[in-house]
Amino acid sequence: MEKIRQKNLPADERRNVTVEAVIDLAASTNPGDITTAAIARHMKLTQGALFRHFPNKEAIWQAVMRWVAERLMTRIEKAAEGIESPLEAMQAMFMAHIAFVSEHPGAPRMLFGELQGAKPTPAKRLAHELIKQYSERLNGLLNAAKSRGELPPELDNQAAATLFIGTVQGLIMQSLISGDMAQMRQAAPGLFAIYRRGIVHP
Amino acid sequence: MEKIRQKNLPADERRNVTVEAVIDLAASTNPGDITTAAIARHMKLTQGALFRHFPNKEAIWQAVMRWVAERLMTRIEKAAEGIESPLEAMQAMFMAHIAFVSEHPGAPRMLFGELQGAKPTPAKRLAHELIKQYSERLNGLLNAAKSRGELPPELDNQAAATLFIGTVQGLIMQSLISGDMAQMRQAAPGLFAIYRRGIVHP
DNA sequence: GAAAAGATAGTGGTCAATTACTATCTTTAT
DNA sequence: ATAAAGATAGTAATTGACCACTATCTTTTC
Numbered sequence: 001m002e003k004i005r006q007k008n009l010p011a012d013e014r015r016n017v018t019v020e021a022v023i024d025l026a027a028s029t030n031p032g033d034i035t036t037a038a039i040a041r042h043m044k045l046t047q048g049a050l051f052r053h054f055p056n057k058e059a060i061w062q063a064v065m066r067w068v069a070e071r072l073m074t075r076i077e078k079a080a081e082g083i084e085s086p087l088e089a090m091q092a093m094f095m096a097h098i099a100f101v102s103e104h105p106g107a108p109r110m111l112f113g114e115l116q117g118a119k120p121t122p123a124k125r126l127a128h129e130l131i132k133q134y135s136e137r138l139n140g141l142l143n144a145a146k147s148r149g150e151l152p153p154e155l156d157n158q159a160a161a162t163l164f165i166g167t168v169q170g171l172i173m174q175s176l177i178s179g180d181m182a183q184m185r186q187a188a189p190g191l192f193a194i195y196r197r198g199i200v201h202p
Numbered sequence: 203m204e205k206i207r208q209k210n211l212p213a214d215e216r217r218n219v220t221v222e223a224v225i226d227l228a229a230s231t232n233p234g235d236i237t238t239a240a241i242a243r244h245m246k247l248t249q250g251a252l253f254r255h256f257p258n259k260e261a262i263w264q265a266v267m268r269w270v271a272e273r274l275m276t277r278i279e280k281a282a283e284g285i286e287s288p289l290e291a292m293q294a295m296f297m298a299h300i301a302f303v304s305e306h307p308g309a310p311r312m313l314f315g316e317l318q319g320a321k322p323t324p325a326k327r328l329a330h331e332l333i334k335q336y337s338e339r340l341n342g343l344l345n346a347a348k349s350r351g352e353l354p355p356e357l358d359n360q361a362a363a364t365l366f367i368g369t370v371q372g373l374i375m376q377s378l379i380s381g382d383m384a385q386m387r388q389a390a391p392g393l394f395a396i397y398r399r400g401i402v403h404p
Numbered sequence: 405g406a407a408a409a410g411a412t413a414g415t416g417g418t419c420a421a422t423t424a425c426t427a428t429c430t431t432t433a434t
Numbered sequence: 435a436t437a438a439a440g441a442t443a444g445t446a447a448t449t450g451a452c453c454a455c456t457a458t459c460t461t462t463t464c
Contacts, residue, residue: 008428008443030318032234036420049444051421109318115379116311118231131379159392162376166393169375170368177317177333190361191368198400210409210462238454251410253455411460418453426445433438 014053017043018060019067026106031113036060058121065114065126068107073133075100086145087200090138090164091192097168098188102181108172135161152202160199167195216255219245220262221269228308233315238262260323267316267328270309275335277302288347289402292340292366293394299370300390304383310374337363354404362401369397 009017021043025034036057040047054060079096080089101108114127138161145151171191175184211219223245227236238259242249256262281298282291303310316329340363347353373393377386 011442014443029320030234030315032232033320035418037418046445047420048422048446052443057420112314112375113232113318115375116232116315118235128379156392159389159396162373162389163369163393163396166369166372166376167365168372170371171364173314173317173371174364174368177330187361187364190358191365194361194365194400195396196400197403198396198398201399201403213408216409237452239452248411249454250412250456254409259454405464407463409460409462412458413456414458415456416454419451420449421451422449423447424445425447427443429440429442431438431440434436 011053015063018050018053019063022060022064023067023104023106023110026109026113027104031110058123061110061114061121061123062126064110065123065130068104068111069126069130069133071104072097072100072107072130076134076137080141085150086141086148087150087196090141090145091196093137094164094168094192095188098171098184101172102175102184105176105181108169109176112169131165134165138164151199154202155199163195163198167191213255217265220252220255221265224262224266225269225306225308225312228311228315229306233312260325263312263316263323263325264328266312267325267332270306270313271328271332271335273306274299274302274309274332278336278339282343287352288343288350289352289398292343292347293398295339296366296370296394297390300373300386303374304377304386307378307383310371311378333367336367340366353401357401365397365400369393 018039021039022034025038025042029038036050037047039060040050050060054063076093076096079092083089083092111127111130114121114123115131117124139157142151142155142157142160146153146155171184171187175181220241223241224236227240227244231240238252239249241262242252252262256265278295278298281294285291285294313329313332316323316326317333319326341359344353344357344359344362348355348357373386373389377383
C-alpha cells in the first residue's frame with residue numbers, strides 16, 4: 001500500500017507548494033510578470049485550480065511575503081543566537097542574510113517588487129513590517145554594542161542601521177544584475193569589514 | 203507673435219515631453235504597470251497619438267533610459283569636476299547622485315525595474331552600460347586616491363566600489379519605501395562619513 | 405494647400421477569475 | 435468488510451476587462 005504518486009494534495013500542502021513555486025519563478029522572472037498560469041504550469045496544475053486554494057492573486061502574494069518574512073527572520077535570529085558580542089552578532093546576521101538570499105534569489109525580488117508598488121496592498125504591509133522589525137533588531141544591537149564599549153557612543157544609530165541594510169540590499173542588487181549568486185557569498189566578508197571599520201572608528 | 207498655447211508640438215519636443223511624463227509617473231507607479239494610456243493621459247494626449255512618435259512601447263523605455271543615463275552621468279561629472287582630492291570628488295559624486303534622485307524619484311525606479319527584468323531588452327542593455335560606466339569611474343578614483351596616499355594600497359577596489367553603489371542604492375530604497383525624499387538628502391552626509399571611515403582606515 | 409500632429413474607433417491577444425463538470429479520497433451504515 | 439454518500443481536489447472551457455498597437459478620418463501649422 002504505497003503512495004507512489006499523490007496527485008491530489010491536501011489544501012495546506014498545496015498552498016505551501018504554491019508559495020514555493022512563486023519563489024522559484026521569481027528567481028528568473030520579474031515578480032510583476034508572474035501570471036497565475038505560469039505558477040500553475042510550474043507546479044503541474046491547471047490555472048483555475050489555484051483559485052480553489054486562494055481567493056485571488058493578492059492572497060497568493062500575501063502568503064509568499066509571510067513565507068519570506070518568517071524564514072528570513074528566524075534564520076537571522078538563529079545566526080545571532082548565543083553570540084555575546086553585539087558586533088559579532090551583527091556580522092553573523094549579515095552573513096546569514098546573504099546566505100539565505102543566495103539560496104532563495106526570488107525572495108528579495110518579491111520583497112523589492114512589493115515595496116516598489118504604489119498602493120498599499122496587504123502584501124506590501126507585510127513587507128513594511130519585515131523591514132521595521134529588522135531595523136529595530138539592529139538598533140538594539142547597536143545600543144548594546146555602545147554600552148559594552150564596542151562602538152563609540154556618538155555613532156548615529158539611524159545612519160548605521162540604514163547603511164547595514166543598504167549594504168545588504170546593494171550587494172543583492174549587484175548579484176541579481178550579474179546573475180552570479182556565488183559571487184555574493186564571496187564578496188560579503190570584505191564588504192562587512194569595511195562597514196565595521198566605518199562604524200567602529202571615532 | 204506669441205506662442206501662448208501650442209497644442210501640436212513638433213516631434214522632437216513631443217518625444218521629450220513623453221520621456222518626462224514617464225519619469226513623472228514612475229515616481230508613484232511601478233514601472234511595469236505604466237500603460238501607454240496612462241502616459242498619454244498624463245500629457246493630455248490620446249493613447250494612439252503616442253505611436254506617431256515612437257514605433258512601440260519598448261522604444262519609449264529606451265528613450266527614458268537614455269535620458270536617465272545622460273542626465274545622471276553629466277550631473278555626477280560636473281560635481282566631481284575640478285576637485286583635486288579623489289576622496290573629496292567621491293563625496294561630491296555621492297551628494298550629486300542623491301540630489302539627482304531626490305529631484306527625479308522616478309529615475310532610479312525605472313533603472314531598478316529594468317535591471318530586474320529577465321530577458322535582455324535594448325533598454326536593459328542601456329541600464330547595464332550605465333552601471334558599468336559608473337563602476338569604472340569609481341575604480342579610477344580609488345586608484346588615484348591610493349597613489350596620492352589618501353587610501354591604503356591594500357584596499358579592495360571591487361569591494362569599495364560595490365559598497366559605494368550599494369550605499370546609494372540602499373539609501374534610495376529606504377527613501378522610496380518611506381516616500382520621504384527630503385530625508386534622503388539629510389541622511390546622506392552621515393552615511394558617506396561612515397563609508398569614508400571604512401575605506402580610509404588600515 | 406500640403407505636411408505634420410492628433411482624434412476616434414477599432415483589432416487581436418493576454419490576464420485573473422468563474423463555472424460546470426469529473427476524479428479521488430474519507431466517512432459511515434449495514 | 436464494503437458499498438453508498440459526502441467532501442475535497444482538479445479539469446477544461448469561458449468571461450469580461452484591459453492592453454499594445456493600427457487604420458482611418460480631422461485639425462493644426464507653416
